[in-house]
Amino acid sequence: MPELPELNPVVHGKLRLAVLSLLIGVDEAEFTWLRSKTGSTDGNLGAQLMKLEEAGYVAVEKRFVDRKPQSLYRVTEAGREALAEYVRALRELLGAAIASGQ
Amino acid sequence: MTENLPKTEIADRLNLIESMIAEGRRKQESWGWTFVLWGVAYYIAFFWSWLGSSNYAWPVTMIAASVLTMLIIRKRRGRNPATTMGRAIGSIWAAMGISMFVVLFAMGYSSRISNAHAMIAAFTGMVGMANAACSMILRWKAQFVCALVWWAAAIAACYCGDAMLMPVFLVAVFLGQIVFGGGMMISESRQRSRSAAHA
Numbered sequence: 001m002p003e004l005p006e007l008n009p010v011v012h013g014k015l016r017l018a019v020l021s022l023l024i025g026v027d028e029a030e031f032t033w034l035r036s037k038t039g040s041t042d043g044n045l046g047a048q049l050m051k052l053e054e055a056g057y058v059a060v061e062k063r064f065v066d067r068k069p070q071s072l073y074r075v076t077e078a079g080r081e082a083l084a085e086y087v088r089a090l091r092e093l094l095g096a097a098i099a100s101g102q
Numbered sequence: 103m104t105e106n107l108p109k110t111e112i113a114d115r116l117n118l119i120e121s122m123i124a125e126g127r128r129k130q131e132s133w134g135w136t137f138v139l140w141g142v143a144y145y146i147a148f149f150w151s152w153l154g155s156s157n158y159a160w161p162v163t164m165i166a167a168s169v170l171t172m173l174i175i176r177k178r179r180g181r182n183p184a185t186t187m188g189r190a191i192g193s194i195w196a197a198m199g200i201s202m203f204v205v206l207f208a209m210g211y212s213s214r215i216s217n218a219h220a221m222i223a224a225f226t227g228m229v230g231m232a233n234a235a236c237s238m239i240l241r242w243k244a245q246f247v248c249a250l251v252w253w254a255a256a257i258a259a260c261y262c263g264d265a266m267l268m269p270v271f272l273v274a275v276f277l278g279q280i281v282f283g284g285g286m287m288i289s290e291s292r293q294r295s296r297s298a299a300h301a
Binding site: 007014017018021022023024025026027028029030033037065066083087090091093094097098 | 108115176
């Protein structure tokens, strides 16, 4: 029986997965847009984004527009690869689950 | 991490990824206001140069409209995410604006072309080209119709008499900028209301 693939724990968190997937579809996005699309709280989203940033999967640019702080996030190349790898692993697991009749 | 992950959970995660990517790629920007703003700017420049017989009417109005557009875009940046599609569309209009500025003003001020018909034909032809390129990227038939209006104006400018030249230009601006931009703003506002209702 082939060995099942490991899922990346950083990408596996549901909110982190949602954020990474949202960022894949855009060049860059502001914190408030990510919050509205995921329906999460400021604190939770900030913490999950920090984890993604520490893993090198997202990059942030902080700036002031009309004296208001703005955080723009974009996915890095490592982030794209991690998500692609995660999707590949999920598909393999799904195939294995179907084959075993789970 | 891979143990005890049921089939439904895996499928849920794949669905989440798919829906979030689609959400990010959904059309976010609203550009109807730029068409209306530039339509009004063309009218201001036209009537200023016509009534005031000023050589500065077009350069001053066009530079002012460019600065105003950039300021509004900068203010709105961040409210919606930046997308590759948005960057492509913005690049087409920026490139068209620069081409128009460089070519038409060089033509006008060097007095190499003093024929107003050629100037209007070049102007409307370039706006038609930008609209057509955007409509092809967006696969949006309404904008291609707008491009056809501008190209028709370019052809009309070549063949019409002097008395008809300005009406041709003003009608093209009205249909291609004010009517098209106004319609776009109404449709964008409806889309926003629908999204808010579904949220």
